[in-house]
Amino acid sequence: ELTKEEIGLQQSVADSCIFYNLQDGRKSGRHVDDFLISGKHEDVERQLRTMEEKMDLRGVVRLYDVGSTCVLVGMEVTKIEGGFNLRRDPSYVDQMAKAYGLENARPVKTPETKGDKYSLEDAELLSPAEHHKYRSVVGLAVHYSDWRMDAQHAVNKVARKVASPC
Numbered sequence: 176e177l178t179k180e181e182i183g184l185q186q187s188v189a190d191s192c193i194f195y196n197l198q199d200g201r202k203s204g205r206h207v208d209d210f211l212i213s214g215k216h217e218d219v220e221r222q223l224r225t226m227e228e229k230m231d232l233r234g235v236v237r238l239y240d241v242g243s244t245c246v247l248v249g250m251e252v253t254k255i256e257g258g259f260n261l262r263r264d265p266s267y268v269d270q271m272a273k274a275y276g277l278e279n280a281r282p283v284k285t286p287e288t289k290g291d292k293y294s295l296e297d298a299e300l301l302s303p304a305e306h307h308k309y310r311s312v313v314g315l316a317v318h319y320s321d322w323r324m325d326a327q328h329a330v331n332k333v334a335r336k337v338a339s340p341c
Contacts, residue, residue, distance in 0.1 A: 181229070182222050206248050263322040271315050275308060287332065313337050 179186055184194035184203055194203040201214035201222065210226075212219050216239060226232055236245035238254040245252050251262045264270075272278045301309060313334050320330040 182225050184222075209247050211247060263319070267319060271312070271319070275312050277312070287328070310337055 179194055183196050183199075184201065185196065187193035187195065192205045194205075195201065196214075196218075199214060199218045201212065201218050203210065203212045203222070212222055214222075223232075223235060227235070237243065238245060238252065238259070241254055241256055243254045246264075249264060249267065251264065253260045253262070269278070272280060313330070316326070316330045317334060320326045
C-alpha cells in the first residue's frame with residue numbers, strides 16, 4: 176500500500192481525489208483507476224517510479240511530447256503546443272443509447288417549443304426497473320452535457336424529473 180506521504184503529496188480538503196505538493200508544484204488527481212499527474216518532468220517521473228514500485232501500474236502514458244495521446248475518464252487527452260486538448264469520444268451518445276435500448280429513439284431538431292405541454296394526467300408512472308434505467312441515462316447525459324452546450328437544455332429538462340419521472 177502506497178501512502179500519500181511516501182510520494183510527498185497532501186490531500187485536498189475540498190476534494191479527496193486531488194493531491195498536491197506546494198514545494199515542487201506537483202498535482203495529482205485520481206478517478207477510480209485513472210491517475211493524472213502534472214508537474215516538472217523529473218518530479219513526475221520520480222513519483223511514477225515510486226508508484227510503480229508499490230502498485231501494479233499498467234498502461235502508464237506520458238504526455239510530454241506534442242501529439243502524445245491517451246484516454247482518461249472517457250476523454251481523449253492530446254498534448255498540444257502550450258497545453259492539452261480534451262475531446263469526448265464522438266460515439267459516446269451512440270454507445271449510451273445502445274446500452275439502454277434507445278438506439279431507435281426519435282431525434283428532434285429542438286428540445287422544446289413554446290407549444291409543448293406536458294400533463295401528469297396523460298403520464299404513465301415508471302416501474303422501479305424503468306425508474307432505475309431513467310436515472311442511469313440521465314446521469315450519463317448530465318456527464319455528457321458538460322461537453323455539449325447544445326444538449327444542456329434538454330438534459331436539464333429531463334434531470335428535473337429524476338425523482339418522479341412519468
